[in-house]
Amino acid sequence: MDNKKISSLEELYELALSDIKGKPGSIVIYVDGIPKVSHSNDIIGNCLQEWLPAWFIDHGLDLKATAQTQKFPDFTADFGDKTYSMDIKCWNYNNTPAFDLANFDSFYRTTWSDPSKIFAKYLAISYKPTDHGFSIADIFLKSIWEITGPSRKYPIGLQVKQNNPYAIRPCNFTNAAIPTFKSPAEFIKAIYDTRKIFNEAPERYEYTPEEWLEKLMLEIATYSDL
Amino acid sequence: MDNKKISSLEELYELALSDIKGKPGSIVIYVDGIPKVSHSNDIIGNCLQEWLPAWFIDHGLDLKATAQTQKFPDFTADFGDKTYSMDIKCWNYNNTPAFDLANFDSFYRTTWSDPSKIFAKYLAISYKPTDHGFSIADIFLKSIWEITGPSRKYPIGLQVKQNNPYAIRPCNFTNAAIPTFKSPAEFIKAIYDTRKIFNEAPERYEYTPEEWLEKLMLEIATYSDL
Numbered sequence: 001m002d003n004k005k006i007s008s009l010e011e012l013y014e015l016a017l018s019d020i021k022g023k024p025g026s027i028v029i030y031v032d033g034i035p036k037v038s039h040s041n042d043i044i045g046n047c048l049q050e051w052l053p054a055w056f057i058d059h060g061l062d063l064k065a066t067a068q069t070q071k072f073p074d075f076t077a078d079f080g081d082k083t084y085s086m087d088i089k090c091w092n093y094n095n096t097p098a099f100d101l102a103n104f105d106s107f108y109r110t111t112w113s114d115p116s117k118i119f120a121k122y123l124a125i126s127y128k129p130t131d132h133g134f135s136i137a138d139i140f141l142k143s144i145w146e147i148t149g150p151s152r153k154y155p156i157g158l159q160v161k162q163n164n165p166y167a168i169r170p171c172n173f174t175n176a177a178i179p180t181f182k183s184p185a186e187f188i189k190a191i192y193d194t195r196k197i198f199n200e201a202p203e204r205y206e207y208t209p210e211e212w213l214e215k216l217m218l219e220i221a222t223y224s225d226l
Numbered sequence: 227m228d229n230k231k232i233s234s235l236e237e238l239y240e241l242a243l244s245d246i247k248g249k250p251g252s253i254v255i256y257v258d259g260i261p262k263v264s265h266s267n268d269i270i271g272n273c274l275q276e277w278l279p280a281w282f283i284d285h286g287l288d289l290k291a292t293a294q295t296q297k298f299p300d301f302t303a304d305f306g307d308k309t310y311s312m313d314i315k316c317w318n319y320n321n322t323p324a325f326d327l328a329n330f331d332s333f334y335r336t337t338w339s340d341p342s343k344i345f346a347k348y349l350a351i352s353y354k355p356t357d358h359g360f361s362i363a364d365i366f367l368k369s370i371w372e373i374t375g376p377s378r379k380y381p382i383g384l385q386v387k388q389n390n391p392y393a394i395r396p397c398n399f400t401n402a403a404i405p406t407f408k409s410p411a412e413f414i415k416a417i418y419d420t421r422k423i424f425n426e427a428p429e430r431y432e433y434t435p436e437e438w439l440e441k442l443m444l445e446i447a448t449y450s451d452l
Contacts, residue, residue, distance in 0.1 A: 019258070020258055023258035027253065027254070027273075028256065029251065030253075030254065030359075031246055032246055036276065036280040036281065038273060038276050039276065040276055042272065043269045043273070046269055047269070050262065050264050051255040054262040055257070
């Protein structure tokens with residue numbers, strides 16, 4: 001184990017590219033010490049999302065899970081002088097990415113109370129199921145507007161449940177022919193437009209969609225590190 | 227590994243009781259050979275349902291998975307002179323059992339074309355999550371009418387989706403205060419009553435609920451091995 005402390009998300013990404021991209025993996029179930037290899041594809045994503053944070057912590061990353069699992073984003077990565085919000089998402093390389101990026105309402109509320117969360121980074125990892133497990137197919141480090149885009153029905157890829165926006169979904173961002181948002185401003189506008197479409201109970205929020213839009217636009221205008 | 231061939235479902239059950247009841251288990255995820263223990267409760271049931279058939283096969287059981295995963299039941303166990311239909315179901319000991327016993331429609335159709343499937347056995351195993359995995363809490367070998375009963379809303383425990391009966395669910399059969407069906411006849415009557423409640427498209431079946439009931443009642447009346 002290389003104990004050199006990771007000092008940025010980019011280093012984390014480089015480490016993942018060099019050490020695990022293309023590498024094989026497996027899931028082994030033990031009962032009373034007797035091992036059996038899992039051949040189910042259903043649990044690979046969940047398992048990888050457990051393995052990766054543990055491995056990053058081995059490499060000196062100060063990674064903390066957000067208390068509530070439903071809350072956006074899942075992790076806070078602390079690099080001493082700088083703290084990043086981040087999420088780790090995995091999907092089957094043979095399918096288009098369809099993981100939940102964030103609960104729509106949680107994203108809307110979190111970015112109002114802390115607009116810098118809009119810059120949360122997604123470490124997105126695809127795996128290929130194999131005969132005895134999987135292999136790590138590809139690894140991406142992206143901002144949310146780089147992996148989302150307008151969908152056929154809505155201003156942004158969206159899972160809708162009972163007429164309410166439920167989860168923000170990625171577009172097929174690994175396909176160069178699929179357009180993602182071109183800027184954080186375009187992404188923010190799409191969230192605003194979505195909020196306006198589903199605006200049946202505006203009294204649930206202490207702010208209007210217009211106030212949210214203004215606050216977020218100001219945030220990206222003044223963010224120096226983009 | 228004990229290679230003595232199992233010769234009945236009862237022997238399979240005895241083997242599980244003696245060898246794995248109370249024993250600890252864990253799920254380990256490897257990437258490039260680096261192991262991390264899973265601490266998620268969500269995948270224990272799925273993993274156990276993979277481990278158990280593999281372990282039974284180690285012990286000489288001729289166990290075959292049914293081709294379609296949606297079909298009832300999941301497995302056929304062949305003991306040379308006798309073939310059993312069986313299912314393996316796992317649930318978290320801290321909750322009431324809430325696994326799907328069978329898709330309602332698949333159960334209804336399968337028992338019409340092969341009424342003996344009504345005698346399929348359920349190996350039901352509860353686990354307790356622990357700090358680093360789980361332990362096998364308890365093991366049951368039951369017929370379907372021994373782990374089902376009337377529910378508050380329907381003649382049998384039932385998951386309903388979009389006004390259609392979707393899955394047959396167990397009652398809390400580990401609690402002696404909760405009544406299960408007293409006989410296969412009572413169970414069959416409950417399936418019939420449920421079919422009558424949800425009978426919007428009778429043309430989907432080549433037989434009436436009354437014909438189904440008669441055929442199944444005849445089956446249990448003539449079954450010698452009960």
